[in-house]
Amino acid sequence: MNAAEIVKGVFSADARAIARAISKVENAEAESSEIMRAVFERSGNAMVIGITGSPGAGKSSLVDKLAMLYKEKGEKIGIIAVDPSSPFSGGAILGDRIRMSALGTDKNIFIRSMATRGNLGGLARATVDAVNILDAAGFQKVIVETVGVGQDEVEIVKAADVVVVVLVPGMGDDVQAIKAGIMEIGDLFVINKADRDGVLKTERELKMLLELTSRQDGWNPPIIKTIAVESKGIDELAEAISKYYEFQKKNENLQRRSAVAKWRLLELLREKLLQELLNKNGAKEKLDQLALEVAQKRIDPYSAVEKILR
């Protein structure tokens, strides 16, 4: 499939073409610019839901149940699971298959894991591109699930229309661990595994923290209690999501969208600049050679970088 064929396939929601398009942007292949240019025009219709929280918070179950609910309403759902800790997508792909079979392999749900590309970076950029691809393919909901709460992941979920932060009780004494940065990005909060001890304590602490964080847009993030594995609280979650979605649409904020666009441009720039440099004759060999010299302490990293740049 060439770029034009991939784009055509994406627009007709062909799963193979979508997967191909995502692989192209994930690997930053030459065709990705052409694909993304075409895709961008058609995107902007999906509701993009970002779901984040610690490992073990039960995000996957929550996402799966939410996807089932949307599917039952006749919608098409794209799920992108970002796993930056996984250096290869092998494990992730196995996970996809397991989830696929649980969710049913019909055409209405598309699941894709995105793993790190190693030293080359670009995971965040590729994830946002993948969201645009699913959006352009006509999926009404795109759910981006991030494992981990690193810098990239925060940026990824910030690019969503609705940001859901998932907590679990029993980490109650460490709600502080969910630092200001995470508190600020949550449009709604879920306490999952709400049949566990310590739910009230976690809720109380979360409320206190939320009172300390005032939002410029005047929205008060609700707290929803769920038991995802028993499908409890999923309706309430979906309702809260659509409520906030309506709210933010009415208060549409060009400044916020500009900030997301700027982040995206910077990510892309960083990647392109490095790519251009490394594509130069002998640059990769020089980098390897200098890395070896740094490891042997024969040169410091700052001087080494000067050598590569000059």
Place this chain on the structure above:
Amino acid sequence: MNAAEIVKGVFSADARAIARAISKVENAEAESSEIMRAVFERSGNAMVIGITGSPGAGKSSLVDKLAMLYKEKGEKIGIIAVDPSSPFSGGAILGDRIRMSALGTDKNIFIRSMATRGNLGGLARATVDAVNILDAAGFQKVIVETVGVGQDEVEIVKAADVVVVVLVPGMGDDVQAIKAGIMEIGDLFVINKADRDGVLKTERELKMLLELTSRQDGWNPPIIKTIAVESKGIDELAEAISKYYEFQKKNENLQRRSAVAKWRLLELLREKLLQELLNKNGAKEKLDQLALEVAQKRIDPYSAVEKILR
């Protein structure tokens, strides 16, 4: 203080100079190259311990107790807490003060939080630079604690001599959430809060996962159970750390150190290239203008980036 004065201060372990040096590299100021060049030569003596795990795993308590133990042995300890989710260091600095007063404000413990610099990136690079600074200042132990398990954080802890992954029971049913990537980087594993239900289950699952992951160097990562807030298991942890440290020194691996150096060079390159581009006349304004156009869907991000680069 100019760069030479800062370097002199660092070499005589002056806390103010160290803090200044770290701020310079954190903000990628002009003097940082000069400082890091001088620092690099003197570094390489400290034992660098990377500690990672989910929020709520009790990493801070564990780090504090470990630092106390080293301090009682007459050593100097540097602690760097990386919090990529925090957009400003305000909260982090408050946290530092609380920890400082708990650990005692003597000269033998230096604590510093590193927060994200926003869109500009460079947190991982700045953290590794800060480790070198503390190393050059003569701290015998430098502990790097990362909140979150994102891509950057994995790279940061991989740059350490000894990597400790902290888990808690009760996330037992989700040990799988600690994916292959994290399992591979752990030289030892801690199950903290080991007085909680589910310790045995977590331990069993962890052992199973470890059996599936075979290491090239033949090391079998031990599992240590701790209750950090009660100072239980800290001796055992310190012993396991020093055991692995000796092991890896004997099996010193130039390939591994080259890989870390290469990652560090790439981080630095990415940052410098972007900086150079944005320092060009009018580049920042052009970026803001194009970000606005992307937000308004008047141009796609890929075409916008082409415009900035040409």
